[in-house]
Structure formats: C-alpha cells, structure tokens
Amino acid sequence: MSLPVYPIWICDLVGSALMILFSFLCVRLAGKLRDRDRTNVVWLYLLAVCYMLAAFAISRSVDHIIKRILLVFHYDSLWVLVRPFSGAFNTLTFVFVASVTLFFGRVWKVYQQILEDKLAIQTAHEQLLFMNHNLEDLVEERTRELALSERKYRRIFEVSRDMIAVVQDDGTLLTLNPSGMEMVGLCGGDMSSGSRLLQDYFETVGDWSSLQRTLQGQGYVVDTEVSMKRADNTLFSGLISGSVEDRSRGNGEIYHFLVKDISYRKAMEQQILQADKLASVGQLAAGIAHEINNPLGIILGYTQLLIRSENENSQNFEDLRIIEKHTRSCKTIVENLLSFSRRAQTKKAACRINDVIEEVLSVVRHQFQLEKIVIIEEFDPRIPAMAIDEAKMKQVFMNLIMNARQAMKSGTVRIETRYEETGRKAIVRVIDEGMGIEARHMTRIFDPFFTTKPTGEGTGLGLSVSYGIVKDHGGELLVESEVGKGSIFTIILPVLQTVNQTAEPGAGKRSQSGH
Amino acid sequence: MDRTLTLAVPAAILGYLLLSPQAAMAIQSHGGPEGLYVHQMAHILFLFSMGALIYWLRDSGLIKAPGWRYVQYGAFCLILWNIDAVLGHYLDGHGSSFVLADEGSWSARVHFGSGSGKLVALYYFTKFDHLFCVPGIIFLYMGLRRLLKQV
Numbered sequence: 001m002s003l004p005v006y007p008i009w010i011c012d013l014v015g016s017a018l019m020i021l022f023s024f025l026c027v028r029l030a031g032k033l034r035d036r037d038r039t040n041v042v043w044l045y046l047l048a049v050c051y052m053l054a055a056f057a058i059s060r061s062v063d064h065i066i067k068r069i070l071l072v073f074h075y076d077s078l079w080v081l082v083r084p085f086s087g088a089f090n091t092l093t094f095v096f097v098a099s100v101t102l103f104f105g106r107v108w109k110v111y112q113q114i115l116e117d118k119l120a121i122q123t124a125h126e127q128l129l130f131m132n133h134n135l136e137d138l139v140e141e142r143t144r145e146l147a148l149s150e151r152k153y154r155r156i157f158e159v160s161r162d163m164i165a166v167v168q169d170d171g172t173l174l175t176l177n178p179s180g181m182e183m184v185g186l187c188g189g190d191m192s193s194g195s196r197l198l199q200d201y202f203e204t205v206g207d208w209s210s211l212q213r214t215l216q217g218q219g220y221v222v223d224t225e226v227s228m229k230r231a232d233n234t235l236f237s238g239l240i241s242g243s244v245e246d247r248s249r250g251n252g253e254i255y256h257f258l259v260k261d262i263s264y265r266k267a268m269e270q271q272i273l274q275a276d277k278l279a280s281v282g283q284l285a286a287g288i289a290h291e292i293n294n295p296l297g298i299i300l301g302y303t304q305l306l307i308r309s310e311n312e313n314s315q316n317f318e319d320l321r322i323i324e325k326h327t328r329s330c331k332t333i334v335e336n337l338l339s340f341s342r343r344a345q346t347k348k349a350a351c352r353i354n355d356v357i358e359e360v361l362s363v364v365r366h367q368f369q370l371e372k373i374v375i376i377e378e379f380d381p382r383i384p385a386m387a388i389d390e391a392k393m394k395q396v397f398m399n400l401i402m403n404a405r406q407a408m409k410s411g412t413v414r415i416e417t418r419y420e421e422t423g424r425k426a427i428v429r430v431i432d433e434g435m436g437i438e439a440r441h442m443t444r445i446f447d448p449f450f451t452t453k454p455t456g457e458g459t460g461l462g463l464s465v466s467y468g469i470v471k472d473h474g475g476e477l478l479v480e481s482e483v484g485k486g487s488i489f490t491i492i493l494p495v496l497q498t499v500n501q502t503a504e505p506g507a508g509k510r511s512q513s514g515h
Numbered sequence: 516m517d518r519t520l521t522l523a524v525p526a527a528i529l530g531y532l533l534l535s536p537q538a539a540m541a542i543q544s545h546g547g548p549e550g551l552y553v554h555q556m557a558h559i560l561f562l563f564s565m566g567a568l569i570y571w572l573r574d575s576g577l578i579k580a581p582g583w584r585y586v587q588y589g590a591f592c593l594i595l596w597n598i599d600a601v602l603g604h605y606l607d608g609h610g611s612s613f614v615l616a617d618e619g620s621w622s623a624r625v626h627f628g629s630g631s632g633k634l635v636a637l638y639y640f641t642k643f644d645h646l647f648c649v650p651g652i653i654f655l656y657m658g659l660r661r662l663l664k665q666v
Contacts, residue, residue: 003635005623008642015645022652029659036666046659053652087554094557098564105571 012064019057024398028052035195041111045104049097056093062086092444094101163238163259166245169216169252171197171208183238183261185230191353198257203227203235211240215255219244225262236263270443278467280447285448289337296334300327337448339392339468344473346392353393353493354417360397361415366404368413373405376414383426387496392469399462400430400489406453407434419495428491437481445479537586539658555604562597565590585658592651596644606634 014319023483030047031444038044063086070079131138132313144420157164167173173196181187184201199208207226210340214221228238238259245254303324310317361375368375411433418427437445444450470477474494568590577583627635 002624002626003639005625007638009623011643011645015649018649019645019652022649022656026652026656026659029656029663033659033663033666036663046662050655050659053655057652088549091554091557094561098557101564101568105567108571108575283552348517 005190009068013068016057016061016064020054020061023050023054023057027054030453041107043278045100045107052093052097052100056090056097059086059090059093063090078430162261163257165198165257165259167198167255167257169212169255171199171212173198174254180259181258183230183236184228185232185234201228201230203229211242215242215244216253228259236261237266274443278464281448281464282468285337289334293331293334293338296327296331300324300331303327331460333459336459336465339395339465346389347494348389348473350387351390352385353383353388353428354379354381356388356390356393357397357415357417357428360394360401364401366399368405371405372410373408374412376412378414378416380419381415383417383419384495386426386493388473388493389469393473396466396469396491397428397430399466400491403462403489404430404432404434407432407436424495426493426495428493430489431486432488433486436483436485436487437479438483442479442481446477551604551608555601558597558601558604560591562594562601565597566596569594580662580665582658582661585654585661587658589651589658592647592654596647599641599644599647602628602637603644606638606641 027047027050030043030050033043034040034047062082066082066086067079070076070082157177160177161179163183164175165173165178165180166175176184176186186196199205202208204227211221211224211226214224220239220241224240226238226240227235229235238258239262240257242255242257245256303320307317307324310320357379358375361377364377401413401415413433414429414431416427416429416431418429419425420427421435441450441452446464447460448464449460450464467477470491470493474496476490476492478490478492479487480490569587572578572583572587572590578587625639
C-alpha cells in the first residue's frame with residue numbers, strides 16, 4: 001500500500017510560506033508594542049518570542065522548501081550537508097522560546113512588584129511636588145480650618161449655660177467657662193489670680209474624692225449629683241459629668257467636667273412633693289372635719305338649751321358656759337380645717353386687692369406702731385378689681401402679716417403688690433426681716449398643726465388655712481426664706497374680673513401647678 | 516583528638532589519589548541518535564513551556580483581555596503541533612514500516628510495510644503538521660494586533 005507525497009509537499013510549501021509571513025508580521029506588531037513602552041517587560045518578551053518564531057519559520061522553510069527544491073534538482077549531497085544545521089538551528093529556536101517562556105512567569109511577578117513600587121514612588125513624588133508647590137496655600141488653609149474649628153468650640157465653651165471646666169487631677173482649675181464662673185460666683189479676674197481648686201466649690205470634700213476615684217477607675221463619671229457651694233458659701237445642687245482627657249500621659253491626668261445647676265429643678269420637685277403631700281393631708285382633714293362638725297353642732301345646741309334653763313349664778317351655768325366656749329373653739333378649728341381643705345363655702349365678689357390689704361393693715365397698724373415695726377406699702381394701682389372672697393383673703397393677709405410681726409422684734413415689714421399684665425396675675429409679697437425659717441422646716445410649714453411657736457401661742461393652722469384659701473382662688477402661695485435675714489411670702493392670684501357669684505363648696509378654681 | 520582525626524583521614528585519601536594517577540576517558544563521544552533525542556526533548560520542552568504560558572495567562576487573569584485570549588489559543592495550537600511533531604519524528608524512526616519512494620520527484624509515494632492501517636493513517640497525518648503551527652502563529656498575530664489596539 002502506498003500514498004502520494006505531493007499533498008504533504010503542497011501543505012509544507014504553503015504552510016512554510018504562511019509561517020514566514022505571519023512570523024514577520026508578528027515581529028512587526030511586537031516591535032510596535034515594544035516601541036509604545038520600551039520598559040514594559042511583557043512587550044519585550046513577546047518581541048523576543050516573535051523573533052525566535054521568525055527564526056524558527058525560516059529554519060523550517062529551509063527544512064521543507066529548500067529540501068524539496070534540492071531533491072527535485074538532484075542536489076542530494078548538498079541537502080545532506082545543510083540538513084544537520086537546519087535541524088540543529090530549529091532545535092535551538094524551540095529551546096530559546098521555551099526557556100524565555102518558562103522564566104517569564106517569574107519575571108512577570110518581579111515586574112509587577114517593580115510596577116507597584118514605581119507607582120508608589122511616583123505617587124509620593126507627585127504628593128511631594130504638590131506640597132512643595134502648594135505648601136504655603138496648604139498651611140494657610142489648614143490654619144484657617146483650625147481657626148474656624150477653634151472659634152466654633154470656643155463659642156460652645158463661652159455660650160454654654162452649663163459649667164465647663166478643665167481640671168488637673170489634683171483639682172486645680174485650668175479653664176472655666178463664663179457660665180461656670182457665674183455659677184460659683186467668680187469674676188473674670190479671679191481665675192487669673194492664683195490657682196483655684198474645683199473641690200473648694202464642693203460642699204463636702206468627700207464628693208470630690210469619690211469623683212476622683214471613679215475617674216481614675218473607669219475614666220468617666222456620668223450625671224453624678226453633688227452639693228456645691230459658691231464663693232459666698234451659698235449652696236446649689238450640681239449634676240456633674242466628666243471624663244479623663246488622655247490616660248496614656250504619664251505626668252498627671254486632665255479631667256473635663258460639665259456641671260449643670262439643677263437647683264431650680266430640685267426646688268420644683270420639692271414643690272410638687274409638697275403640693276401632693278398637702279393635697280393628701282387636706283383630704284384627710286376634710287374627712288375628719290366633716291365627721292366632727294355635726295356632733296359639735298349638736299353638743300353646742302344642747303349646751304345652749306341647757307344654759308337657758310339654768311340660773312346664771314349657779315355652778316352648772318358656769319360649767320355649761322365653759323363647755324360652750326370650748327365647743328366653739330373646736331368648731332373654729334374644724335372650720336379652719338375645712339378652709340385648708342377647700343371644702344368651706346367661698347363667696348367671691350369683685351373687689352380690689354389693694355383695698356383688702358389696706359383694710360387688714362388698718363386693723364394691725366396701731367399694734368405695729370407700738371412694737372416699733374414699720375410697715376412699708378408699695379401697691380400697684382394697675383391691679384383691676386378681682387373676683388375673690390374678701391373675708392377669706394383678709395384672713396390670709398392677716399395670717400401672713402401677723403406671722404411677719406411675730407418673726408421679728410423690730411424692723412420693717414414690706415407689703416408689695418404688682419400686676420402682671422401679660423399673665424393677668426396679681427402678685428402680693430409680704431417681706432419681713434425676721435429670724436427666717438430653717439431649711440428643715442421649709443417642707444412642713446404648710447402642714448396643718450405644724451408650728452414653731454411655743455405651746456399656746458399658735459394652733460399651726462394659719463399658713464395651712466391660707467394655703468387652702470389661695471389654692472381655692474386658683475392661686476399659689478410661695479415662700480422664700482433665709483435664716484437670720486427674713487422671709488418672703490408671695491401670693492400669686494389670677495385676675496378674674498367678671499366673676500360675681502357665690503361659689504359652691506369646693507367649686508373654686510384648683511391650680512394644677514406644682515405647688 | 517577527634518578533630519585531628521577528622522582532618523587527617525580525608526587529607527590522607529586526597530593525597531593517595533593525587534599521587535597514583537591513571538588514564539582517564541575525559542570526553543564522552545556522541546553517536547548519531549543523540550541529535551534526534553535532543554530535537555524530541557526540545558519539542559517536549561516547547562510543549563511544556565506553552566502549557567506553562569497558558570497556566571500563567573489564566574492565573575494572572577490576563578485572558579480577560581481578548582488579545583491575550585488569542586495568544587492563549589496560539590499557545591494551545593503550538594502544543595498540538597509539538598505533539599504532532601514528536602509523534603511524526605518517532606514514527607520516522609521506524610524505517611521498516613514506512614518507505615519513501617522517488618523522493619526527488621513529484622510522483623514520490625510513501626510505501627507502507629508491516630504497519631497497521633491506523634498507524635499508517637497516523638503517520639501520514641502527522642506529515643501535515645502545518646495544520647497546527649500555521650493557526651498557532653495566526654492566533655499569535657491576531658492577539659498582538661488586539662493588544663496593539665488596547666495599548
């Protein structure tokens with residue numbers, strides 16, 4: 001069996017020619033690629049491979065084309081001479097392409113690393129150039145940003161309504177904002193003159209030690225309530241939050257504190273508690289008074305009947321008179337309790353409060369003169385006529401003025417009235433220069449039967465009755481006092497001009513405010 | 516003591532060898548078949564390197580670009596060509612199976628001796644090795660052209 005060789009020859013001749021053609025085209029393209037970037041190792045690799053493939057194509061053409069020609073023209077001996085060189089060169093081109101390719105994987109990784117480093121260096125170089133060219137602008141911009149930031153935080157520091165303090169770990173005040181200085185009663189110059197300690201403004205040093213321990217332990221304190229004192233030794237309640245600035249520093253720590261004055265809030269809470277307590281006591285008093293009032297009426301009635309049938313000079317008559325007197329006293333107390341609990345009948349009519357006070361003063365003025373107590377009146381004539389129970393309000397003013405007199409041996413009692421047009425309120429203040437009320441008594445002064453007077457001088461119902469009457473008028477009775485300096489009782493009444501009627505028991509306007 | 520022995524024994528052996536020389540066959544002679552073996556080994560090395568090129572192109576993700584994908588196809592064709600060439604050269608060595616008559620004329624024919632039909636067909640087919648290497652170089656050309664456009 002045999003097969004013709006010419007198809008192989010044709011394939012060889014055409015294939016070899018195509019190999020030469022495309023290998024040289026590849027060299028041209030690879031050369032162009034290399035020219036685009038002469039440092040690119042990939043293009044260098046492709047160019048080297050293409051060169052070797054071109055050499056390979058030529059050697060193959062020698063092997064396949066020239067061989068045919070030499071054999072056809074019977075130059076067999078020449079072909080025998082050329083053949084080993086052609087074959088060897090062919091082999092060399094394979095080995096070269098294979099070697100370059102096998103090494104190229106590693107070269108590629110190194111090249112990638114070089115590219116990364118080059119990029120990093122180039123970026124750094126560009127940044128340096130940029131900074132070199134724009135350093136002045138950058139510094140200026142940064143300075144502007146810092147100034148803006150400083151101004152922003154400075155403003156927060158200065159306009160804050162709470163104390164902001166920067167303190168060393170030993171308590172030395174480094175910085176204190178204006179609100180802080182105002183809170184502790186310092187002026188601007190005080191901070192610059194000598195070092196001041198934050199703990200000096202704590203009522204007890206133990207609070208500072210406790211804060212310090214917590215800060216050192218956990219690095220911060222949150223909403224810790226402490227009693228603080230101002231430069232003039234007056235007290236206020238502060239709510240402190242603080243943190244340590246930088247715990248990594250070795251030479252002492254810096255504390256940042258935010259202190260909120262919660263005195264007003266605490267006072268309001270106290271007032272709410274007081275009002276709740278008085279409301280409960282009032283309910284109790286009303287219940288008791290109601291139950292006692294009827295039996296007392298019966299006792300008084302029967303006593304008066306018995307008195308009529310007795311001889312005026314008899315012992316029974318005297319005894320019955322004593323019973324009648326004490327029964328009446330009991331009834332007065334019961335009526336006062338009913339006033340306190342706002343269950344007593346209120347007869348409101350339009351009248352001027354200044355006139356009511358004036359009438360009360362006309363009664364007591366002579367006695368005050370005897371005791372060398374000066375009464376100063378500052379009445380606001382703008383207060384219009386108001387719907388009030390004149391008799392009961394007289395009782396309130398009488399109680400307050402007599403309390404003022406009893407609190408001092410001599411001095412001045414100032415009675416002021418003022419009209420607040422915006423809130424339509426009449427404000428009456430009774431100010432004395434007496435001994436004042438101790439803090440521990442402040443929460444109890446409106447309690448029924450509470451008195452600091454000696455036995456027999458007071459029932460302890462005056463202020464509680466006044467409180468009930470004012471409340472019944474929809475008003476508030478407030479007290480401020482300082483031991484040794486005196487007290488200020490303030491009555492705030494709503495101005496209701498159109499009311500002219502008899503109110504039903506307990507139908508008075510009830511205040512929902514926290515007093 | 517031990518250290519002296521450690522140095523003395525190798526020194527004594529080296530001295531003995533230097534002082535008793537013999538005739539040596541320093542240059543190895545090479546016969547005719549070595550050329551064919553070297554050529555075959557070069558084909559295998561070429562094949563292996565093309566395989567490595569394909570692995571490297573895929574591993575580095577370069578084949579996502581069309582240019583490199585064509586280069587990969589070219590490498591694959593060259594692998595096939597190397598296989599064909601290795602087989603062809605191997606079968607060339609079996610002179611008794613295939614005889615070339617009238618090699619210097621256009622009427623030259625291949626006569627087959629004792630070889631089986633499949634082996635004959637394979638031998639004849641391996642002679643058409645340009646069917647693999649020409650597409651390989653064309654793919655390489657296409658790949659370079661695409662790369663040139665991308666750059």
